[in-house]
Amino acid sequence: DAGITQSPRHKVTETGTPVTLRCHQTENHRYMYWYRQDPGHGLRLIHYSYGVKDTDKGEVSDGYSVSRSKTEDFLLTLESATSSQTSVYFCAISGEDRGDYGYTFGSGTRLTVV
């Protein structure tokens, strides 16, 4: 989607290795979110951010950490990847104006842990 990009788009990594996914936005939105999408589960919230250096855990945060040092960047790190973290990861943003309510999603990162 315009205004939000995720990198990489695809990644294959080995069990036990650290992995960092990047989300970059150009909308200057305050709120950013990381979700994972798995068949039968829909999308589940991993972590979210209220602003720079202000983050909190979602419902499936175990094994993940995040950082937000700039408004435009929100990083998701898998400290030691496991096969259960094979998934599609989506970043989303939302703003404070009612016209911006509801997320804008990135195109996703497909992560495979072997």
Next chain:
Amino acid sequence: AQSVTQLDSQVPVFEEAPVELRCNYSSSVSVYLFWYVQYPNQGLQLLLKYLSGSTLVKGINGFEAEFNKSQTSFHLRKPSVHISDTAEYFCAVSESGTGFQKLVFGTGTRLLVSP
């Protein structure tokens, strides 16, 4: 806490027929409601949203949804579907009030449109 139930995991329909995708939610507080569409290998795109006001909400691509507070439902409808509407559709809910929304998603409904 909020939750969302999409009762139908898959809905097959013929082209030009009407369709309804069902969504029920649970919440002890006022909510915002959303429908998203996901085409294969893409991110989710906002179809429409209910924040307040009229309970009938019109969105993109000819879709509309009706908020029914008494039945805690937000069903998505389209009077005549096209092949290009084949996709997965997600209903989502958040607590109302601010721009910060921890959206809770349903498990999705796959709409399959055939000629």
